[in-house]
Amino acid sequence: MSPPLLGVEGQSQCNVSLMASSASADRVAQNGLGLKERNYLGLSDSSSVDSSVVPEEKKSNLNLKATELRLGLPGSQSPERESDFTLLSPGKLDEKQLFPLIPSKDGICLLSQKTVVSGNKRGFSDTVDGFSESKSTMFNEGNWMFNPAGSDSGQTKLAGNAGMNVMLSNRSSGTQTSVKTEVPAKTSNECGNKMNGSNANSAPASKAQVVGWPPIRSFRKNSLATTSKNNDEVDGKPGPGALFVKVSMDGAPYLRKVDLRTYSTYQELSSALEKMFSCFTLGQCGPQGAPSREMLSESKLRDLLHGSEYVLTYEDKDGDWMLVGDVPWEMFIDSCKRLKIMKGSDAIGLAPRAVEKSKNRN
Amino acid sequence: MNYFPEEVLEHVFDFLTSHRDRNAVSLVCKSWYSVERFSREKVFIGNCYAVNPERLIARFPRVRSLTLKGKPHFADFNLVPHDWGGYVYPWIEAMAKSGINLEELRLKRMVVSDESLELLAKSFPNFKSLVLVSCEGFTTDGLAAIASNCRFLRELDLQENEVDDRKGQWLSCFPDTCTSLVSLNFACLKGEVNVAALERLVARCRNLRSLRLNHAVPLDALQKILVQAPQLNDLGTGSFLHDPDSEAYCKLKNAIKKCKSIRSLSGFLDVNTRCLPAVYPICTNLTSLNLSYAPGIYSSELIKLICHCKKLERLWILDTIGDKGLGVVASTCKELQELRVFPSDLYDGVGNAAVTEEGLVAISAGCPKLNSLLYFCQQMTNAALITVAKNCPNFIRFRLCTLDPTIPDAVTNQPLDEGFGAIVQSCKGLKRLSVSGLLTDQVFLYIGMYAEQLEMLSIAFAGDSDKGMLYVLNGCKKLKKLEIRDSPFGNVALLADVGKYETMRSLWMSSCEVTYGACKTLAEKMPRLNVEIINEGEQIEASPDDRHRVEKMYLYRTLVGPRRDAPEFVWTL
Numbered sequence: 001m002s003p004p005l006l007g008v009e010g011q012s013q014c015n016v017s018l019m020a021s022s023a024s025a026d027r028v029a030q031n032g033l034g035l036k037e038r039n040y041l042g043l044s045d046s047s048s049v050d051s052s053v054v055p056e057e058k059k060s061n062l063n064l065k066a067t068e069l070r071l072g073l074p075g076s077q078s079p080e081r082e083s084d085f086t087l088l089s090p091g092k093l094d095e096k097q098l099f100p101l102i103p104s105k106d107g108i109c110l111l112s113q114k115t116v117v118s119g120n121k122r123g124f125s126d127t128v129d130g131f132s133e134s135k136s137t138m139f140n141e142g143n144w145m146f147n148p149a150g151s152d153s154g155q156t157k158l159a160g161n162a163g164m165n166v167m168l169s170n171r172s173s174g175t176q177t178s179v180k181t182e183v184p185a186k187t188s189n190e191c192g193n194k195m196n197g198s199n200a201n202s203a204p205a206s207k208a209q210v211v212g213w214p215p216i217r218s219f220r221k222n223s224l225a226t227t228s229k230n231n232d233e234v235d236g237k238p239g240p241g242a243l244f245v246k247v248s249m250d251g252a253p254y255l256r257k258v259d260l261r262t263y264s265t266y267q268e269l270s271s272a273l274e275k276m277f278s279c280f281t282l283g284q285c286g287p288q289g290a291p292s293r294e295m296l297s298e299s300k301l302r303d304l305l306h307g308s309e310y311v312l313t314y315e316d317k318d319g320d321w322m323l324v325g326d327v328p329w330e331m332f333i334d335s336c337k338r339l340k341i342m343k344g345s346d347a348i349g350l351a352p353r354a355v356e357k358s359k360n361r362n
Numbered sequence: 363m364n365y366f367p368e369e370v371l372e373h374v375f376d377f378l379t380s381h382r383d384r385n386a387v388s389l390v391c392k393s394w395y396s397v398e399r400f401s402r403e404k405v406f407i408g409n410c411y412a413v414n415p416e417r418l419i420a421r422f423p424r425v426r427s428l429t430l431k432g433k434p435h436f437a438d439f440n441l442v443p444h445d446w447g448g449y450v451y452p453w454i455e456a457m458a459k460s461g462i463n464l465e466e467l468r469l470k471r472m473v474v475s476d477e478s479l480e481l482l483a484k485s486f487p488n489f490k491s492l493v494l495v496s497c498e499g500f501t502t503d504g505l506a507a508i509a510s511n512c513r514f515l516r517e518l519d520l521q522e523n524e525v526d527d528r529k530g531q532w533l534s535c536f537p538d539t540c541t542s543l544v545s546l547n548f549a550c551l552k553g554e555v556n557v558a559a560l561e562r563l564v565a566r567c568r569n570l571r572s573l574r575l576n577h578a579v580p581l582d583a584l585q586k587i588l589v590q591a592p593q594l595n596d597l598g599t600g601s602f603l604h605d606p607d608s609e610a611y612c613k614l615k616n617a618i619k620k621c622k623s624i625r626s627l628s629g630f631l632d633v634n635t636r637c638l639p640a641v642y643p644i645c646t647n648l649t650s651l652n653l654s655y656a657p658g659i660y661s662s663e664l665i666k667l668i669c670h671c672k673k674l675e676r677l678w679i680l681d682t683i684g685d686k687g688l689g690v691v692a693s694t695c696k697e698l699q700e701l702r703v704f705p706s707d708l709y710d711g712v713g714n715a716a717v718t719e720e721g722l723v724a725i726s727a728g729c730p731k732l733n734s735l736l737y738f739c740q741q742m743t744n745a746a747l748i749t750v751a752k753n754c755p756n757f758i759r760f761r762l763c764t765l766d767p768t769i770p771d772a773v774t775n776q777p778l779d780e781g782f783g784a785i786v787q788s789c790k791g792l793k794r795l796s797v798s799g800l801l802t803d804q805v806f807l808y809i810g811m812y813a814e815q816l817e818m819l820s821i822a823f824a825g826d827s828d829k830g831m832l833y834v835l836n837g838c839k840k841l842k843k844l845e846i847r848d849s850p851f852g853n854v855a856l857l858a859d860v861g862k863y864e865t866m867r868s869l870w871m872s873s874c875e876v877t878y879g880a881c882k883t884l885a886e887k888m889p890r891l892n893v894e895i896i897n898e899g900e901q902i903e904a905s906p907d908d909r910h911r912v913e914k915m916y917l918y919r920t921l922v923g924p925r926r927d928a929p930e931f932v933w934t935l
Contacts, residue, residue: 213822214765215820
C-alpha cells in the first residue's frame, strides 16, 4: 500500500517535511524526506515533537506537531490536537499553512474543536484509528482563521485564539468574513526556505489568526480574495490564473503538483522538478540502487534527470504522452494536462529523440 | 507689524499653503489671526470630532476646500465597530445652510450617505472636487447625484471605499454638457458601468488627466478610451484580459504607444500576463506603479515589467515579487522613493510568496533615495534593519509588518529592538513608524531617545511593561497619534502625563491593561479630552467595576466636548 498523498495541493509537503525531519526546527533547508517512516497521520505522536524551540511556551510543542506531515484533505485536522487548541498559544498553530483554504459555502464555519481529520488515504504505519469523515470541514476552513470573540475576551499579548474553534462573527463590526478561495498560488518548491525562516520562532507563523493582523484594509483583503477567485482556474484549464498539473515519477510513493504558470522556460521547470524529486532519486544513486544518504549534488541530479535514467513527458489534451521540450513553452502549457517523469527504458516508443537520448547516454 | 495694511498681509499669506504654516501664523497676533482666517481657503481637520461645523464656519467663512478625517486608523483593520461614527452629513448640512462656497471635499474614513452626496451635489454650485478614501455608507445612487448635478466637476476620486452597487447608470448621469473632468477614479466599484457612456465621457473631456477604471471595463473598451485620451497622465486599467493574438489586443498595443504622457499606472485587477507586454512602451517613463491589486501577475512577469521601469519613484506591489524580484527593483529603480510591499497570501499560513529581510536589504542598498516604506514580510533580522538604517537615513515613513506579529530575529532569536533602534537613530527625519515582531521595552527606550520628529507611532503586541509606553510619551515631543493594541501598558503609563494628550491628536489603546478607573480619572482631569470606551459585544453594565479592564479606548483632544452622535456602545467618560 503506497503511503498517502499529502494534501491536494502538494505545497504543504515541503513545509511539513522540513518540520518533521528537524525536530529542533532550525533553519536548514531540506527538501528531502529521507527514507524514514513518517507518521503521516500524525496520530498520538509526541515523539517527533520532543524538542521544542520556543522556550517560553510549553504549548509550542503543538506547533511542531502542527507541522508534522499530515494526512488527509486540505484543512482537516487530526484528532489529538483538539485539547491543545483551547489554550491560547502564541499563534503559531498553523495547520492552515499546510492546507489551502477552500471557500466557505455558506459563510458559516462549522469547524469545532472536535473536528477530525478526514482521512482519505491510509498511512503506511497504519495507525488509523479514530478518524471520521468530515468532508464538510473542508469547506469551512476558510473562516477558521478569524477570531471574532477573541478580540473582546482578551487576547493575550501574543495572539488570539488558536483559531481552530473560531466561528464567524455576524457582528457588523466583526472580523473579516471574506474568504480566499483555494489559491494554488504558491510553488511547492519554494516553500521550504520561507518556512525555515519563521521556524526560528518555533513553528511556522500563522498569519491571520488575530483580528486585524496583518493590518491590511478590509477593502484590500476583500479585493484580493475576489480577484484570486477570478483568477483561479479549474485544474488544467489555461487561463490567467494558476495552472496546476500533477507530476508523477516512476517509483515515487506519491505525486506532486506544480503550477506551470510560475515558470517561463523549460529550464526553470526542469530545475524545479529536479529539486522536488531529489528525495526519490536519492535512493537510487548508489551503484546497486541501494539508498544513498549523501547529499545529492545538483549536477548529479541533473544527470540523473537528463540522462538515460529519466525522461520528462507530459500528457496533452488529446491524451497522448509527449516528450517535453518539443514545442514552444506557451504552447506547451496550453496543452499540458499532467507531467510524468518516466524511466528512460519506459520512454522508448514515445519519440525517436527519447530513444536516441537514452542510447547516447548509455 | 501694525503698519502693514491688511491687503498686504493677505497677499503674503497667499503664499502659505501648508495648514501648519497658517496655523502658526495665526498665533502671532490678533490682526494676523484675523487676516489669516478670512483668507484661508483650505481647511484641514484631522479629527472630525475635535471641532464642529459651526466653529469651522465661524472661523473660516471663506473656506472652499475641506479635508476631514473620521474614524481612528485602526478602524481600517476591523478594530472599530461599524457604527462608531464619523458622519459627514452634519458638515455638509451646516455649510449648505451658511452659504459656504464649497468647491472641494476630501474625506477619509468617514461615513458618507447617499443623502449627504445628494445634498452636497445640490448645495454648492461651484463644487469641483470630491475625494473619498476608505469611506463607506454610500451607493452608486449617491454618485449619480454627483454626476448629474455638479456642473463643473473636475475630480471624482474614489479610493478603496465600500460602495454598494445599485445597478443604476451613474456614469450615464454625467450630462453631455459635462466636459470639465480632469480626474475620474472608480476603480473600487464592484459593479458594471455603462461602457459606452464612459467612452463618450472620455471623448468630450479633453482635459482628462487621470482615469482609473474598475474591473468591469474590458480591454477592448480600454483601447477605445485610450484612443480618445492619449493625453492621460495616470491610468488605472480595468480588466486586462484578452487573447493576445486578437486584433483588439493589437489595437490596444498601438493605442498605448501613443500615450506618451502616462507617468502613473495601476489596476490589472484581472490580468492575462501574456497581455502585459502591451504596457512595456510606457514603462520607461513611469514614475508611479501600483500592482498591489494584481495577484494574477507572477514573480517572473513582475520582474520583466519592472526591468523597463527605470524612472520609478513609487512602487506598490504584492509580495509575490519575492526577494529576488526586489533585487531586480533595487538594481533597476534607482530613483525609488516609496515602496509598499503588501501580502498576497492572507489566508494560508505558509509564506511561499512572502518576502524577507533579504529583499529589504537589497532595496536599501540599491535605492538610496528611499524615504517611505510599508513592508509586510515573513521574517526580519536586526542585522538587516541595521544595514537598512545605514543605507537609507532619509526615511520619513517606516512601517514594517511581520506577518507573525511577535516573531523574533530570524537568525538570532532575539527581539527586534536593536534593529528598530538603529532605524530611529539613523533616520532623524522619521515622522511615522510602525513596529512589529518580538519587541521589549528596550525598543521604546530607543524610540523615546531618538525619534525626535516622530508624529505617528503604531504598536502591536510589543513591550513588557508600562515603562515602554512611558519612554515614548516622555521622549517623543512631536507625537501626534499613538495607537497601541495588545500590549501590556496600563494605568501607570496612561496617567503619568495627562497633559501630554492635549498636545496630541489622539490615543488609541485596545487589549492593553488600562482599567475603567484609570480612564475615568483621566477624563475627570482633562475636560478637553474625549475619553471614549468602546464596548462591543459585551454586556453593557450600568457601572462597571473600576478594576475592570477596558477593551478599547480612544481618546482625543476636542474643543466641543463629548459628541452627540455616539452610539450606545460608545461611552464618553
